[in-house]
Amino acid sequence: xxxxxxxxxxxxxxxxxxxxxxxxxxxxxxxxxxxxxxxxxxxxxxxxxxxxxxxxxxxxxxxxxxxxxxxxxxxxxxxxxxxxxxxxxxxxxxxxxxxxxxxxxxxxxxxxxxxxxxxxxxxxxxxxxxxxxxxxxxxxxxxxxxxxxxxxxxxxxxxxxxxxxxxxxxxxxxxxxxxxxxxxxxxxxxxxxxxxxxxxxxxxxxxxxxx
Amino acid sequence: xxxxxxxxxxxxxxxxxxxxxxxxxxxxxxxxxxxxxxxxxxxxxxxxxxxxxxxxxxxxxxxxxxxxxxxxxxxxxxxxxxxxxxxxxxxxxxxxxxxxxxxxxxxxxxxxxxxxxxxxxxxxxxxxxxxxxxxxxxxxxxxxxxxxxxxxxxxxxxxxxxxxxxxxxxxxxxxxxxxxxxxxxxxxxxxxxxxxxxxxxxxxx
Numbered sequence: 001x002x003x004x005x006x007x008x009x010x011x012x013x014x015x016x017x018x019x020x021x022x023x024x025x026x027x028x029x030x031x032x033x034x035x036x037x038x039x040x041x042x043x044x045x046x047x048x049x050x051x052x053x054x055x056x057x058x059x060x061x062x063x064x065x066x067x068x069x070x071x072x073x074x075x076x077x078x079x080x081x082x083x084x085x086x087x088x089x090x091x092x093x094x095x096x097x098x099x100x101x102x103x104x105x106x107x108x109x110x111x112x113x114x115x116x117x118x119x120x121x122x123x124x125x126x127x128x129x130x131x132x133x134x135x136x137x138x139x140x141x142x143x144x145x146x147x148x149x150x151x152x153x154x155x156x157x158x159x160x161x162x163x164x165x166x167x168x169x170x171x172x173x174x175x176x177x178x179x180x181x182x183x184x185x186x187x188x189x190x191x192x193x194x195x196x197x198x199x200x201x202x203x204x205x206x207x208x209x210x211x
Numbered sequence: 212x213x214x215x216x217x218x219x220x221x222x223x224x225x226x227x228x229x230x231x232x233x234x235x236x237x238x239x240x241x242x243x244x245x246x247x248x249x250x251x252x253x254x255x256x257x258x259x260x261x262x263x264x265x266x267x268x269x270x271x272x273x274x275x276x277x278x279x280x281x282x283x284x285x286x287x288x289x290x291x292x293x294x295x296x297x298x299x300x301x302x303x304x305x306x307x308x309x310x311x312x313x314x315x316x317x318x319x320x321x322x323x324x325x326x327x328x329x330x331x332x333x334x335x336x337x338x339x340x341x342x343x344x345x346x347x348x349x350x351x352x353x354x355x356x357x358x359x360x361x362x363x364x365x366x367x368x369x370x371x372x373x374x375x376x377x378x379x380x381x382x383x384x385x386x387x388x389x390x391x392x393x394x395x396x397x398x399x400x401x402x403x404x405x406x407x408x409x410x411x412x413x414x415x416x
Contacts, residue, residue, distance in 0.1 A: 069217035076221045080228030084235065092244040092370075155244045155370040155382050 010054035014109075018048045022105065031095050034157035035165040039172075042085060042108055049113010056118075064118060070127060071119030078119070081111040086142065088153035095156055132180055136173050143169030245382055248368040249397045256393035257366050262359035264323065264352035267335035271355070274392065281318045281410045282388035285400075286369045286381065287351075288326035289338040294383035294400065298322075299342030301385070301403040306345040308407040312414055313348030320349040325360060325371050325381065327353035367394065389413070 005013075020026055021044055030041040053061075068074050084090060085104065093100035123131065145153075146166030152159050233239060241247040261275035283305060287295035302320050312318040322338070324330035330338075335351035354360040364371070371381045385406045387396040398406045 066213055067216050067220050069213040073217050073220045073224065076224050077228075080224060080232075083228070084232060087232075087236065087242055089242060089244045089247050090235070152380070152382075153243050156372065158372065158374060158380055 005051075005054050007055040007057070010051045014048050014051035014055060017044065017051065018105075018109065021045060021048070034091065034154055034161045035168060037091060037094070038165060039168055042104070045105065045108035046113040046116070049109035049115075050117040051113075052109060053114045053117035056114075061118060065122070068119060068122065070124055071122035072127070074115030074119030075123065075127065075131060077115045078112045081107055086138075092154050092156050132176065136177050136180070139169045139173030139176065143167070143171075143173060244368075244370075245384075249384075252368075252394050252397055256389070256395040259366055259388055259392050259394055260359075260362045262363050263355040264359070265332060265355055266350045266352045267332050267339055269332040272350075272352070277319060277321070277388075278392045279390050280316065281312070281390060281413065282321050282386075283318070283406055283410070284321045284323060284367070284386040284388055285383070286325050286364075286367065287322050287338070288324055288379055288381075289330050289334045289351075290326070290378060292378070294381065295338075296342075298383055298385070298400055299338065301400060302349060303343045303345065305403050305407055306347065306349060308404075309348075309410065310345075312410070316348075317414060318348065318410055322349070322351040323363060324351065324353040325364065325369065326379065327355075327357075327360060368397075 021030075021041065027041075030036045085108065090100065090104075094104045095101070120128075143166045146162050146169065148166075149162065152162060154162070236242055237247060237250045241250050259274050261273050263271060263273045265271055283302070285295075285298045285302065287298060289295070299322075302322065305320060306313060309318050313320075322335075324335065330353050332353075335353065339349065339351050354363060363369070367386055369381060371379050374380045383400045384397045385400065385403060386394055387398070387406055387409055389395050396406075396409055398409075
C-alpha cells in the first residue's frame, strides 16, 4: 500500500489532511449529513492516524511492539474506540458539543488509526480473519438497524439520511464480504508465513524507511 | 513477556473502555440523545427561563407568570402534518383527563411554536381549533423574540431541522414543568397518560 511512503511525507500528509478536516467549511459540510459524518469524516480522521503511524520513528514503534504482541492490544484499543463513535448520541454530540467534537478529532486518529496501522502488519491470519468478519457483521448489523428503524436515532439528522446511511453500510459490508471471498479463492496469504516465523514477527512488515 | 504485557494491557483497555462506554450511555440506558435528555432532566431538573410569548388571542405573557402551576409543554409548528397533529389530539385528551385541575388553574397546557414568523396568533388559534381544543387551560403561543426561542430550545432540548420540503423535522415530546418552573420530566408522545398521572399524583387528592 503506502509502504514506500517516507516518514516525513507521512507526517506532512497527516497534518494537511487533519487541518483540512478541521477547516470550518469542510467540517460543517461533512457533518450536515449523517452519511458523510460516518462514512467520510470519521474514516478520513482514521486515515490521518494511519499516516501518523507511518511517520513514527522505529524506536517508538519498537517500544509499542513490546506491548502489542501480534497486534492484539492495538486491535482492542481501536475496537473499543470505534464502539464509542457508533453510539448515535455521540454523532449528535460531536456536532453540538465542542468537547465531544474535540474528543472525536483526537481519538479517531490516535486511538483508532494509529493502533490499527501499527497492529495490522503484526496480526496473524486468524486474528485478521476474525477482525474482518467482525467488521462485515458490524456493518450489516448497524446498516440493518438504520434501514429498518422507524425512528430517528440522531436528533440532528433526517430519517431518509439515516436510511441512506443504512444502505451504504450494507453495501460496504457486502463489498468487503466479496473481497474476502475473492481473497479466499484466489488470494495469497503472506501473513501465514509471517505468523509461522514467530517469535520475531515484529520486524516484518514494519514501515522501515531507508535512513 | 511480550505476550503477558499484551494480555495485561488488553484487559486493562477492555475494562477502561467498558467503563467509558458505561458512563457515556448513562449506565447503558441511553444510546440516543433523545433518551439522554429524558434521563438528564429526571436527575437534574432544569429551570425554565422567563421567556416572553404571545398567545393565540394576541395577549402577551411570560413563562415567569406561569410559576405556581404545573405545566405540560410541547413544541410545535402549525403547518406540521405529522407529530404536531398527534401531539395536538393528545393535548385535547389531556384536557379531558385533567379537567378538574385545569378548571382550578392548577395545571396549564402550553404549546410553543418554534416557527414564530409563520405562526401568528391567528394561525395558533386555528391550530387549537383543528386539534379540537376544549378551550380551557390550553394556550398556544409564539416566543416574542428569537433569543427567547433559542433559550427555550436549549433548555427543553428541542432540535429543529429543515426537512427540505419547506417544513421542519423535530423531536416531539411532552415536557412536565413543576410549579417552581423546573423541567422535571419528559415523556414520549403517545404517553400522555403517563404525563397526566405524574401531574395528578404530584397534585395529590
